Amino acid sequence: EVRLVESGGGLVQPGGSLRLSCAASGFTFSSYSMSWVRQAPGKGLEWLSYISTDSSTIDYADSVKGRFTISRDNAKNSLSLQINSLRDEDTAVYYCARDEGWAFDFWGQGTTLTVSS
Amino acid sequence: QSALTQPASVSGSPGQSITVSCTGTSSDVGNYDFVSWYQQHPGRAPKLIIYEVTKWPSGVSNRFSGSKSGNTASLTLSGLQAEDEADYYCCSYAGGRTWVFGGGTKLTVL
Numbered sequence: 001e002v003r004l005v006e007s008g009g010g011l012v013q014p015g016g017s018l019r020l021s022c023a024a025s026g027f028t029f030s031s032y033s034m035s036w037v038r039q040a041p042g043k044g045l046e047w048l049s050y051i052s053t054d055s056s057t058i059d060y061a062d063s064v065k066g067r068f069t070i071s072r073d074n075a076k077n078s079l080s081l082q083i084n085s086l087r088d089e090d091t092a093v094y095y096c097a098r099d100e101g102w103a104f105d106f107w108g109q110g111t112t113l114t115v116s117s
Numbered sequence: 118q119s120a121l122t123q124p125a126s127v128s129g130s131p132g133q134s135i136t137v138s139c140t141g142t143s144s145d146v147g148n149y150d151f152v153s154w155y156q157q158h159p160g161r162a163p164k165l166i167i168y169e170v171t172k173w174p175s176g177v178s179n180r181f182s183g184s185k186s187g188n189t190a191s192l193t194l195s196g197l198q199a200e201d202e203a204d205y206y207c208c209s210y211a212g213g214r215t216w217v218f219g220g221g222t223k224l225t226v227l
Contacts, residue, residue: 035216037163044120044221045155045163045206050214059214062118095162102210103153103168110162 002026004096004108011114016086022079022096022108030054030074033099036081038092039110046092049081050099086115121146121207121219128225134195137222139207140188145217147188151210154183154192157221158203167192194224202226 008020022034036048049070050059058070069082079096091114097104122140129135139146139154146152152170155163165174167183170190182193190207207219 033214037218045157045208045218046120047208047216047218050216052214057214061215100168102151103165103208104155104163105165105168105174107162107164 002098002106004098004106006094006096006108006111009094009111009113011116012086013117014086014088014115016115017082017084018086018113020081020083020094020111020113022081024077024079024096024098027098029072029077033057034072034079035097035099035104036068036070036079037095037097037104037107038090039095040089040092043092048094051079083113086113088115091115118211118215118217121209121217123205123207123219123222125220126223126225128227129197130227131197131199133197134193135197135224137192137194137205137207137224139190139192139209139219141190141209141217142188145209145211146185146190148212149210150185152183152185152190153208154181155206155208156203157206163206197226199226 003025005023033052035050051070071080093110095110096108098106154167157163170185171183180195205222211217
């Protein structure tokens with residue numbers, strides 16, 4: 001069974017940093033590209049970042065470029081998202097999603113990040 | 118990377134059909150046949166229901182169907198059931214390994 005479990009969310013002050021993680025199981029993690037997607041409270045989905053199987057290709061949404069860093073460790077079946085200079089508008093549920101090629105076929109349950117003083 | 122445009126809400130009675138539109142630009146929807154649709158129930162993670170404009174993932178009901186014309190993609194749901202009440206999001210590849218989602222459409226089954 002494919003399983004993606006996000007962790008690392010919490011309450012953080014504006015200007016702070018946080019690292020989100022996604023633990024993958026039930027499939028060959030190293031064979032799939034991955035993405036991060038977030039959803040602000042009561043809002044729609046926003047694609048944030050993509051990483052290829054071997055980390056050679058990485059891309060970001062313009063809205064987060066320069067503050068967010070995606071990475072993966074295929075030996076540990078793990079995906080990460082480093083978020084710096086946190087802003088109120090970063091408050092959201094953050095999902096990791098498996099990229100089956102041209103769509104996101106499996107999603108985790110999400111981890112909640114709240115940015116507030 | 119502007120969000121795709123979807124109607125905020127649609128509604129229909131059980132057994133009826135509804136269509137949700139998703140309008141993008143020639144840089145995303147109009148340029149690639151990589152439009153996908155997701156269903157999201159409250160408090161749950163999104164679920165893939167259509168990919169590459171018209172294809173169904175394994176296990177997804179064929180009551181869902183997708184199409185595209187120019188810069189607009191559409192999701193049609195036939196034989197509405199109470200369990201279909203959810204939010205629906207379109208998503209398009211936008212080049213360079215970037216993606217853009219629609220704003221979402223709330224489906225109400227009357």
